[in-house]
Amino acid sequence: MNRPTDDHLMARVQDGEIAQLGVLFERYHVPLYNYFVRLTSDRVESEDLVQEVFLRMMKYRHTYRAQGQFTCWMYQIARNARGDHFHKWKREAALPAEDSIPSGQRDESDRLEERQEHQLLLAALARLPDDKREVLLLSRYQQLKYEEIAQLLGCTVAAVKVRVHRAMKDLRAHYFELSGGQVS
Amino acid sequence: MNCEGALELFLQSLTGDLDSDTRATMEAHLAACSQCRESSDGLLSLWDELEALPQETPSEALRPRFYAMLHDWRTEKQSRPRLRERLNGWLASWWPRQPVFQLGLALALLAAGFVLGPRLRRNELAQLRNEIQSTRRLATISMLQQQSPSQRLQGVSFSYELQEPDPDVIQALLLTLDADANVNVRLAAVDALGQFTDLPEVRRGLLDSFQSQTSPLVQIALIDVLVQAHAPDLAAMLQRVAQDPKLHESVRQRAQWGLQRPL
Numbered sequence: 001m002n003r004p005t006d007d008h009l010m011a012r013v014q015d016g017e018i019a020q021l022g023v024l025f026e027r028y029h030v031p032l033y034n035y036f037v038r039l040t041s042d043r044v045e046s047e048d049l050v051q052e053v054f055l056r057m058m059k060y061r062h063t064y065r066a067q068g069q070f071t072c073w074m075y076q077i078a079r080n081a082r083g084d085h086f087h088k089w090k091r092e093a094a095l096p097a098e099d100s101i102p103s104g105q106r107d108e109s110d111r112l113e114e115r116q117e118h119q120l121l122l123a124a125l126a127r128l129p130d131d132k133r134e135v136l137l138l139s140r141y142q143q144l145k146y147e148e149i150a151q152l153l154g155c156t157v158a159a160v161k162v163r164v165h166r167a168m169k170d171l172r173a174h175y176f177e178l179s180g181g182q183v184s
Numbered sequence: 185m186n187c188e189g190a191l192e193l194f195l196q197s198l199t200g201d202l203d204s205d206t207r208a209t210m211e212a213h214l215a216a217c218s219q220c221r222e223s224s225d226g227l228l229s230l231w232d233e234l235e236a237l238p239q240e241t242p243s244e245a246l247r248p249r250f251y252a253m254l255h256d257w258r259t260e261k262q263s264r265p266r267l268r269e270r271l272n273g274w275l276a277s278w279w280p281r282q283p284v285f286q287l288g289l290a291l292a293l294l295a296a297g298f299v300l301g302p303r304l305r306r307n308e309l310a311q312l313r314n315e316i317q318s319t320r321r322l323a324t325i326s327m328l329q330q331q332s333p334s335q336r337l338q339g340v341s342f343s344y345e346l347q348e349p350d351p352d353v354i355q356a357l358l359l360t361l362d363a364d365a366n367v368n369v370r371l372a373a374v375d376a377l378g379q380f381t382d383l384p385e386v387r388r389g390l391l392d393s394f395q396s397q398t399s400p401l402v403q404i405a406l407i408d409v410l411v412q413a414h415a416p417d418l419a420a421m422l423q424r425v426a427q428d429p430k431l432h433e434s435v436r437q438r439a440q441w442g443l444q445r446p447l
Contacts, residue, residue, distance in 0.1 A: 014273070054253070065281055165199070
């Protein structure tokens, strides 16, 4: 049996089949959670935000237009939800706490090096300003298309790419600094 | 090509923005420059690592929380009529998605507001003004009937707030002038009536009231107002007053003064 598309599921939610939102939750709650965790370094707040995003999806389901852009709509809601919560957060771009090391990898001592690299990368990411970190997360980690990101951020595709280039440049500088190396 | 330029191009190649010629130039530079090669390798490895970052797993509490919320929502929905929901959907389907149409709609509504707004506002303002006028009228009449002289004085001062002379209020003021026991209230009533001396019934009322006044202060005030209003029949009255030995001397002098004024 074919997997129903996001559009199809949303259409059913709009028709009153609220339970179908559960399918979308199963599909997207982990990427959404990761989007928030990477941006905020706060697990508890990130879970609250995931819940908030799905609540808003229910509330504003009639505003969704089925054009195959569900993820774009979802991240738009996510950004708004985060913006609304922002004043509560005392976010500081610092090294991620020990707590933010992926829990599934804590006891695997044979992958210590890879873990350290990831931790270093997360620390370098955390040092980036919000807008640069977000654009990298959306394009690489969440794998949104540049067109989708442009729509999400309200700018042109070219502007998104320039932001990605600059963010990569800065990320590399922070990464090398944290690893004790020099940037050439 | 310098090293900085090559690195810029390499960044652009990551997002797939290089044509084949430029890419070839960049690659030639990288092949020749070990430092740039190292930098680009570092960037590429970060680029790949970003994609491969391990996913964090949310706590086990998140899922039950979501389904509890979903359950609450559905229970609430079932017990509530769906009218609002349908109305929301219907309205949302009318609302244009394209920002340019949204702008158009907003401008059209703004234009409609400019056309209809003043008309509505005029009607509302007129209605409001009537209501205020009516309230002031009632307040004035009601205050003039109070026991306390200070409240009656307040009632007289309320009459100044009336933008148009009201027959009932004028009647109440004339009655106050004739019958109020307090000199200050009667004096205030003279002043208040002074603003309506354009009306013949007010001038007549002021003239007639002179006979019933016992206080020289009120009598003088009446003479002043009537002289200022150029009331007809005033000359005859002033003649009588000026020669009436029962009246206070200052009143007679004031009548004399009035007679010398152009009437």
